[in-house]
Amino acid sequence: MNRQATSVLAxxxxxxxxxxxxxxxxxxxxxxxxVMPGEAVAIVGASGSGKSTLLALLAGLDTPTAGxxxxxxxxxxxxxxxxxxxxxxxxVGFVFQSFQLLPSLTALENVMLPLELAGxxxxxxxxxxxxxRVGLAERxxxxxxxxxxxxxxxxxxxxxxxxxxxxxxxxxxxxxLDAESGEAIIALLFQLNREWGTTLVLVTxxxxxxxxxxxxxxxxxxxxxx
Numbered sequence: 101m102n103r104q105a106t107s108v109l110a111x112x113x114x115x116x117x118x119x120x121x122x123x124x125x126x127x128x129x130x131x132x133x134x135v136m137p138g139e140a141v142a143i144v145g146a147s148g149s150g151k152s153t154l155l156a157l158l159a160g161l162d163t164p165t166a167g168x169x170x171x172x173x174x175x176x177x178x179x180x181x182x183x184x185x186x187x188x189x190x191x192v193g194f195v196f197q198s199f200q201l202l203p204s205l206t207a208l209e210n211v212m213l214p215l216e217l218a219g220x221x222x223x224x225x226x227x228x229x230x231x232x233r234v235g236l237a238e239r240x241x242x243x244x245x246x247x248x249x250x251x252x253x254x255x256x257x258x259x260x261x262x263x264x265x266x267x268x269x270x271x272x273x274x275x276x277l278d279a280e281s282g283e284a285i286i287a288l289l290f291q292l293n294r295e296w297g298t299t300l301v302l303v304t305x306x307x308x309x310x311x312x313x314x315x316x317x318x319x320x321x322x323x324x325x326x
Contacts, residue, residue, distance in 0.1 A: 107134040108267050108299045109158060113167035116153055116322075127153050128322045131167070137266075140293060140300040142310035145319035151303040154319065155271055158301065159192060160184040172266060189218060193260030193298070195289075197272035199252040201244040201259075207231060207251075208240040211259045218263065230258045234288060250281030254288065261292050268293065270302035274309060286312065 114131035117124050128150045135141050143151050156162040158169055160176040169176045172191050176184055194200075201210050208227050215223035231240055234254040244252055253273065260268055273289060274282035286309055293300050302313070310316050318325050 106136065107170070108137050108172060109133075109135040109301065110170040111154075111158060111167065112170065114154070114157055114164050114169065115166035116150070116157065116162070117165045126322055128157070128164075131324060133317060133324065135267075135299060135301055137299055138297055139315060140290070140313040141302070142313040142316045143301065143303045143319060144305065144307070144310050144316055147305070149319040150322045151319055152271055155269055155301070155303050159188060159194070159269055189214065189263070191266045193263060193265035193268045195253070195256050195260050195268065195270040195273045197275040199244070199249075199256045199276070201252055201255055203244050206241045206243055207236060207247065207255045207258075210244070210255055211262050214259060214263050226262055227258070230262045231255070233292075234258050248281070249277050250284060253277060253281070253285050257285070257288060257292065261296065261298070264296060265298060267299045267301065270300065270304075272304055273302060274304075274306060282306075 111131045111133040114128055116128040117126050119125070131154060143154060145151050153162065157164050160169065160171065163177060171187060174187055179187065202213070205213065208231065211227035211231055212223040215226055220226065228240060231237065234257055236251060236254055236258070239247060239251060247255065270289070274285055277285060290312055300313070304310055
């Protein structure tokens, strides 16, 4: 079976090189990766190994020097920026280490935002439901500055899952949290992932978190190693 043909996400010969003074700095080289529906894949490696750069390329938030990415069968870099954004909005959820909540919006409004951008008329009800699901029924109208780090990451999880994405991309989702809050977020992330059948790709330096995934991909000096 051709894994790339049946994958949700596939990197094909991805390379990324940037200028560093008078020389070229190679961040990624010859990355081949296929992620199948329902998988939970951890991308691990030392700081500077290219993990976050690879995640940005897989999402089409950055452009490669070589190769391409297939997302839900579409060649990301054959699309213009607007079309890539539309595809991401339809198929991808994001969770970031720094939460990336809009400070001027309440928890409810932050979760409603991707639904409103998609033209959903039930944004209020759907956002309220999932915030209750992640244990924040009493915090709907609180602004991010009035929420703990763990609560902010729960809002971010709700925002990512509310669109029922085929693919969830997470960049160090517990990196800004204490151990107790981080463990609660890990449990919630995998519970939602199982229940909704979302495909998960996460970047982490946390071997415990990576071990919860169905597969681990290790980067060293910009290459995938066995």
